[in-house]
Amino acid sequence: MTPQKTLFDSIDPEIIETIANRHEEISKGASASSKVMAALAIGSIPVALAALSKEAYGQTPADVVDVLQFALTLEYLEAEFYNRGVANADVMAIPAADRPVYTTIQTHENDHVAALKTFITARGAVPGAKPSFDFTAKGNVPGFNFGAGQYATFQVLSQAFEDTGVRAYKGQAGRLINDKPALNAALSIHSVEARHASEIRRLRGKKGWITGNSRDDLPAFTQGIYNGEENTTQAGLDISALGTGNGGVDAVTQSFDEPLTKDQVLAIVSPFIN
Amino acid sequence: MGEQKLMVISSADQLLEGKTRRDFLKLVGLGGAVIFLPSVLTNCSNNSGITGPPGSGSPLVIDFAKGDTAVLQFAYALEQLEADFYTKVVANFSSSLTANEQTVLGEIKNHEVIHRQALKTILGSTNDFTVHTNYSGLNFSDRASVLNTAKTFEDLGVAAYNGAAQYLTSTANLLVAGKIVSVEARHASAIRDLIAPKTSSQGDSGTSFAPKSFDDVFSPGKVRTAAQAFVVEQLTFSNAPSTFVQGPNNNG
Numbered sequence: 001m002t003p004q005k006t007l008f009d010s011i012d013p014e015i016i017e018t019i020a021n022r023h024e025e026i027s028k029g030a031s032a033s034s035k036v037m038a039a040l041a042i043g044s045i046p047v048a049l050a051a052l053s054k055e056a057y058g059q060t061p062a063d064v065v066d067v068l069q070f071a072l073t074l075e076y077l078e079a080e081f082y083n084r085g086v087a088n089a090d091v092m093a094i095p096a097a098d099r100p101v102y103t104t105i106q107t108h109e110n111d112h113v114a115a116l117k118t119f120i121t122a123r124g125a126v127p128g129a130k131p132s133f134d135f136t137a138k139g140n141v142p143g144f145n146f147g148a149g150q151y152a153t154f155q156v157l158s159q160a161f162e163d164t165g166v167r168a169y170k171g172q173a174g175r176l177i178n179d180k181p182a183l184n185a186a187l188s189i190h191s192v193e194a195r196h197a198s199e200i201r202r203l204r205g206k207k208g209w210i211t212g213n214s215r216d217d218l219p220a221f222t223q224g225i226y227n228g229e230e231n232t233t234q235a236g237l238d239i240s241a242l243g244t245g246n247g248g249v250d251a252v253t254q255s256f257d258e259p260l261t262k263d264q265v266l267a268i269v270s271p272f273i274n
Numbered sequence: 275m276g277e278q279k280l281m282v283i284s285s286a287d288q289l290l291e292g293k294t295r296r297d298f299l300k301l302v303g304l305g306g307a308v309i310f311l312p313s314v315l316t317n318c319s320n321n322s323g324i325t326g327p328p329g330s331g332s333p334l335v336i337d338f339a340k341g342d343t344a345v346l347q348f349a350y351a352l353e354q355l356e357a358d359f360y361t362k363v364v365a366n367f368s369s370s371l372t373a374n375e376q377t378v379l380g381e382i383k384n385h386e387v388i389h390r391q392a393l394k395t396i397l398g399s400t401n402d403f404t405v406h407t408n409y410s411g412l413n414f415s416d417r418a419s420v421l422n423t424a425k426t427f428e429d430l431g432v433a434a435y436n437g438a439a440q441y442l443t444s445t446a447n448l449l450v451a452g453k454i455v456s457v458e459a460r461h462a463s464a465i466r467d468l469i470a471p472k473t474s475s476q477g478d479s480g481t482s483f484a485p486k487s488f489d490d491v492f493s494p495g496k497v498r499t500a501a502q503a504f505v506v507e508q509l510t511f512s513n514a515p516s517t518f519v520q521g522p523n524n525n526g
Contacts, residue, residue: 100474104482111487115522170452174445180519187436188488188521190452194459195484199467207381208464209457235396235450242391247384255385255392256453257460 064179065125067172068116070262071186074168075112076130077272078161082106084135085154088146092154101203105158105196112189119182137271140221155204160222162197163210164260164268166190167225171259194257209254224268228258324406326506334403334507336494338514342447343400345438348494349451350397352434353390354405355504356427360386363424366414375417375468379424382461389454396450406506421469428462430500431455433492437526440519441494459489491521 085092086106089099117127135157136144144153169190176183198208206216213230215222232240232252243252260268324331334351338344360383367376394401413419435455442448463483470481477485492500495518498509520526 097472101472101483104474104476104484107476108484108487115488166456170449170456173439173448173452177442177445177448180440183440184436184491184519184521185488187439187452187455188491188523191432191436191455191459191489192484192487194456195463195489198460198463199483202464202467203472208378208460209381209385234392234453235446237392237395239388239392239395242388242395243384246387247381251381251384252388254381255388255457257456258453259449 061123061125063175064182065120065123067175067186068120068123068182069125069128070172070265071169071189072113072116072120072128073131073273074165074265074269075109075116075189077133077269078165079106079109079113080130080133081135081157081161082109084146085158091148092146092151093148094151094154098203101199102158105199108192108196112192115185115189119185123182132274133272134274135272137221140219140271155200156218158200159197159204159206159216160218160225162193162200164225164265165193166197166257167260168262168265169193170257171261171265207254210257211250212253221271222268224264228260229253231256231258324506325408328408328410328503328505329508331406331506331508333510334405334505335510335512337512338441339512340400342442342444343397345441345451346393346397346447347400347403348438348497349435349454350390350393350401351403351405351505351509352431352497352501353386353393355407355501356431357383357386357390358405358407359409359423359427359504362409362414363420368415368417370415370417371420375421378464378468379420382424382464385457385461389457407504408506409504418469421465424465425462425469426500428458428465429490430492430497431458432462433490433526434494434497436489436521437492437497437518438494441515486523488522490523490525492526493518496526 082102082105085094086099086102089102094102120127135146136142141153141157144150144157146154169186173183173186173190176186201216202208204216210226210229213223213226213228215226218225230253232238232249234256240249240252243249247254336344336348336351340347360379363379364376364383367379371379409423412423432455435451435458439448439451439455442451466481466485467483473482475481475485480486494511495514498511502509518526
């Protein structure tokens, strides 16, 4: 009889499968670590499972799930925004040439929603329900309802959501560092959001990248999306001088996108959530 | 042994030239004296002098036993390649590129040089290697050649950072990589949109600014193979990771 068999036979097979599938170090034949063995020695399955879980995920699964649920909320927001935008493309009179941009992003955001739900479920949690959204942002975008003559406002919100998305995922990556499949998924979404952001910005006649903490022509209530992007300290080193001959400090700030904390992101998106 | 032999080396590049290297080894074997001028060190950092077909040069070894440092060195090698490419693009601007396209490419050049120099600074004493490039006759005055090669580099850069991140153990280093990769993705989108504006074409051969719902996550080995086509040195891994966790596209 092996200790691993005792452990695995005693707890929910789905949890075992989730952990084992995601982490090769727990695969069959791998020896349990001293913490797991110690827990088993005192006959405590819950303690052994807790030790195993923490070792497998580094952060507790609850922490990883929290990141995924947070990301799901953002993707729900984006998916609904583009679903409604595409559905109202005629009403808003979106030029035919621009429409493939929005149908592409719409598909991606809905795919992100589906993937995050799968990841959350695979970690033994229930995906959060889609909130109801207020795209006037509690009156900050007066009268916006995907209506006639509102394409320009639609584009403003699109830029705001995409630039926020990039910073939001970046700020959470560290919490996923020990759950590699979740990290990979988050990073592969993160860079797609950056592609979207660049496209929308350029479609609006702006640069694809963010200069300093400039919100360009976006309304003042979006400033939180850009605060901190003026940073020129990377890995603890002041790199502002690297712009000399290479576009100056503006280029230094363009070269690095900055993270936002979860609280900062929630402050930005909460006006859009009822 | 007879008279003392003397050899003067003014540039590390000299040691990579066949005759010099043979002479150097013969001389060392005979117990001769070799003088390394100070320029050996200073000349190491320029990007000229070493030429040859891709992969024909000396090994450029990334030792993954160094952990996070190796990942950053890998990124530094790729940023050297990108920065060199765009520097040549800017130096060879032709009327085949519109003013707007030249502005975009010029700004990307700035970003890639800044990425290269930032990683060099962050690596400190472990930054002592130089990537030499070979674009196999790429016509830098041809718009399509320039933009398609830029697309290759930007997409590769995104997939490389996304795939190397899993080997980082420090959240601080992961954050640095994350700050750079989204800018590479912004570049990739802009370049793709210059080639095929506002298109929805998806998949491996898709021309859209964002051709997949999930960007590729490439293993360092896959990235090395792709980058080797443009690098004179033999890109070599030692103690390479034995495992790689695939991303959503399962193609790394």
